[in-house]
Amino acid sequence: MSTTIIAAVDDMFFASKIRAVAEHLGLQIQFVRSLPAALETARSQGPAVLVADLHGQRCEPLELARQFKAEPELRSIPLVGFFSHVDTALQAAAQQAGYDRVLPRSAFTNKLPQILSGEL
Secondary structure, eight states: OOOEEEEEOOOHHHHHHHHHHHHHHTOEEEEOOSHHHHHHHHHHHOOSEEEEETTOSTTOHHHHHHHHHHSTTTTTSOEEEEEOTTOHHHHHHHHHHTOSEEEEHHHHHHTHHHHHTTOO
16 A cells, blocks of 8 residues: 555645644655646555545645546545535535545544545
């Protein structure tokens, strides 16, 4: 199993949490700032999981899922998205776009070690 995690996260609070947990687990973390960068990094790194802030603007999180699931070499990479619990329309859109897991921010934070280690 790969020890690389891709994070499409703009929010510095969540980025620092993800980085801290990844380092604690001995995992490599690659933060991406655009959809093309996410695709390129996934193709070259073969990550264990990709986590995305569904409210992020830079990586186009819904299109990211669609493109990952459309490419045979990327579709098996688990996609985990997190969102504000009040935005249920975004939750439904993310599930429809292809995210394997869609969690409210609080649940994402609580389960972050399991998510990054591939247990969720």
